[in-house]
Amino acid sequence: MAAVHSIDPARWQDRFEVLTGRAAGRFARVEPRRRARALVLGLLSELPRKNCWTLAEHAGGATPDGMQHLLSRARWDADAVRDDIRGFVVEQLHHNDAVLVVDETGDLKKGTATVGVQRQYTGTAGRIENSQVAVYLAYSTPGLSGALLSFVKYLHSA
Structure with missing residues (x-):
């Protein structure tokens, strides 16, 4: 039987803020940075279906336009974000x-x-x-x- 680990919501939120703060400079503008944060929170949520519509609604948006813009046209360094996440994981879970x-x-x-x-x-x-x-x-x-x-x-x- 797998071990059950309890999650401290305050610590989780703190670590999430550290991670998103680390990657913040990889976005050319604040809007895509905020949207990327909302996208990740939506992907981690218990939404039964996850697409640009449901993720946008989960984040308080009226249309999927912002999420679609983030994924298709917004300027951000996806490779650097990946590297930031990898570095964070290695530091935290090494x-x-x-x-x-x-x-x-x-x-x-x-x-x-x-x-x-x-x-x-x-x-x-x-x-x-x-x-x-x-x-x-x-x-x-x-x-x-x-x-x-x-x-x-x-x-x-x-």
Whole structure:
């Protein structure tokens, strides 16, 4: 049975503010920086569906325009943000036996309206199907059961 770890909300909020503060300078303007923070909070939320509409609504927006702008046109250094996050994770969770787990997962889809959906091979079905493929990264240590941090690659490639 996996160990259960309690989360101190105040400490979590403090660490989140440190992390977002570290990456703040990677954005050319304050609006994309605030929107990126709201995007991450939305992705970490318990929303049943996560897309630009639901994430924008979760952040108090009336339309998905701001989230779509962040992911497609806003000026920010995604590579530097990735490096800032990696540095933070290493500082906070450093363990000599830690591993980075990369998992490519295909989700079968019926329509074609979702970003990245096309006919492609997916191991989920074991054949070419209409699907969306995502790459997940997780930092895992022996003392902390399972994945601690998970990012969807589309943040960088969307």
